[in-house]
Amino acid sequence: MKWYSIFRSVSFKIGLVFSVVFIALLMIFGFTMYGMFTNIVVDYSKQELVARGNNHASILENNFDKATIDHVILMEKTVPTEVLITDSAGKIIGSSTVPDKEMLEHLDPASDLKEGKIVVSDWRKHKYLISVSPIGNGEGYLYMYYPSSILRDIVFTMNVLIISASIGIFLLAFGLIGFLSRRLTKPLLQMEEATMKMSQGKYRQNILYKGDDEIARLGSSIQTLGEQLQYYEDSRNQFLSAVSHEIRTPLTYIKGYSDVLKKGLVKDPEEQLQYLDIINREAQRITFMINDLFEMSKLQVGQFELNKERADINTIIERVFESLKPAAQKKGLEISIELGKNLPNLFIDVHRMEQVFYNLIENGIKYSNEGSVAITSFLRKEFIVIEVRDTGLGIPEQDLPRIWERFYRVDQSRTRKTGGTGLGLYVVKQIIEAHDGDIQVESMEKKGSIFTIYLKPIGDSHGKNIGS
Template sequence: MSSKLNSISFKLGLLFSGVFITLLLLLGLILYGVFTNMFVDYIKQDLLAKGQNHARILAEDFNQSAINHVVEMEKGVMTDVLVTDNKQQFVAFSKKPDEEMVDHLITKSLSNGTILEEDWKQHSYLISVTPIGDHLGYVYMYYPASILREIVFVMNLLLIVATIGILLLAFGLIGILSRRLTRPLLYMKEATSKMAMGMYKQNIPVNGNDEVAQLGLSIKNLGDQLQYFEESRSDFLAAVSHELRTPLTYLKGYSDILNKDMIKDRKEQKEYLTIINKEAHRLSILINDLFEMSKLQTGQFVLKKELTNINHVIRKATKNLNPVANEKGIGLILNLNEELPEISIDPQRMEQVIYNLIENAIKYTSQGTITIKSKLIRDFIVLQISDTGIGIPSEDLPKIWERFYRVDQSRTRKTGGSGLGLYVVKQIIDAHNGNIQVKSKENEGSVFTIYLEKEENNEKDTNS
């Protein structure tokens, strides 16, 4: 018997029971007070509102017809109305005034409506008064306090019955739960201790689908998330450094060529300087994207749209990537429809999209070609970037648009991908109300297809 009294189940049950009863009593008192106060306040505000409404009607036309109309409005409802002149003489009423009504007639003039009586426990009515116009008279509104007392009595009765029922049910449940809680709690304690030491992934052996089991599952999921965040944190610097390093590599390479005077003529020098300028601008955009990441996620991405020939954007992006493709022996093939209409887009952002997709294709293609197409399909301008690279596993296709997601860590180390490029691509296309799709097969290549609605874009530009 002594061991049972000292058991954690008994102590836990006793503690839960004491806390539960205390909280239940406090909650009952709070609910009683809140409900009563809110209900009384509602009645007072309703009385004032009705009085003000009636006073406004009578102020516009203080005659017998308007007075009769006001009285008729209060027949068949809980409230009553009494209309007096400026000398407190009865003009009309929905219920014959009793002694308490007469006792509460005001003795001085008022400029605004007010509550004359709000003590519903000691008096027969809650009473409000509102002046009519410029000292024409007064509108008195009455709400029977007996109705309010009956409502509060019923509420108290329901609270008592509910409390007794909840207590009986709670004692039984607490006894059962206290015993069931103690077993998995020990497992959870051990798991959380390991998580505190950095071993985030834990398997907690709990069964069922009750609150304790859900708590165990939540701790396990928390550990998985902490592990993911820890890995993401370590990958973040590497990912960002790569995204910044790519344009810096171009800047360093072409500036070295210029610095070492390894150019043939003025035209080639100008071409290299143009590429350096473009890469410096791209570097600025990449840095800005890191600060605008939250805007990308919430869709608050500001575009600077203008009517643009999409083929011109494709050629600009391709020109900057030609040296990289040539270095790997990969051919960039342009198959562009030269009769495409201009559409309203942000040319810099769309160049970033095409740049990222072609750069991705170059990274994951060791030999073959990359084809960039533009065509018109009904009301859509369609861009297509296809490669003969290593492809993407089908199970990874839904995840490639996530921020910093990389398909395979091993091949990422070889190619230097960060997972930021496709995320930015998806957000920019979405901001243009477009759509991007991908088809891929491992060891055969990938095809990224962008759909931009021709008519919608033109209308938006016209309206702006």
């Protein structure tokens, strides 16, 4: 992987955002801790310095003599602080060290000083923190000096500790952020790889995902999409194979019988008519197959339009019945119609409704080896109901929900025997639903099937409540 692609990756961007936010929070926390710690240390030192000065001043207040002064000075010899004692006029009468210039600059207390206070507090600029405490009632003054270098050393040490701890925390956090960002983006990288393979035609991908969050649901959706694409790819291949077979068979008949007639090999007029009938039937078979393909293509691109007109449904059924009756009789099937009288007219596309009944009745004939095919029409409540019954192979229960899918065929083995592209029922359902109707199916294996269509007559204003 090239370096620039690493910088453009999602995991790097997530890690960078988290790192920037973490560093900003860490700096804010560090500065806050630095300020708080510094203020605590300095305030404590000031309070301690004033308290120590007041304590010495109270001792001198009771015995303001040389012995007591020497005792106070001796107490400050073993600690970092220094003490300086003056009389009321500001003359130095005792000191724990030789006063330097900065000590001497602050020997001018206010005459009305009642208690100890800090007179120099800026430890960053001055050599000492300095406090002054009055001795008695203006008899003298006691100055305490705390070296600022001690505070600076403490603050420096604290800074080193904070910086060291921050670096350690940052490295630990950066590693944790990197781990978490990779963990968060790993499913996304898997999905990217899966989609790349899907774009190459490898649709069925196994995407590992856990939980029920947005990423897991995205992974599940991509995997489901791949499975559906694979299903449609397999269906498409089977469909193309079936179409080529379905078209090749009638074309073979048409070519063979037309060649026989063209060469004059058949002299008997009755036999000639029989051959012409076969050619016509096979040509019609191709026509209906192409119509199915044409309707499917229009459905897919949203160009499916209906040319509706007032029509009698029984007339359409009779026309299709007469067209398919010879095919049923040839297989030894009993085919019958029982049409309701005085049924209201429908506002329908006659051509497409013929296609519906042709597909349903032809299916009944195709999948019935014995028995009968029956078509009935009648009025039930506010609907005109048309039933197409057969005593054929039937449809397995697990396949019933899918028979309306395009390219779906119940059994490949029986499809090879009977033919079919898997488009007929798909087109039927689309046409019926385009007429605001409904189609339902009941079927049992080896018992047969019943396809039931519900359509509303012209002028029906009732709400849709389809079913028995």
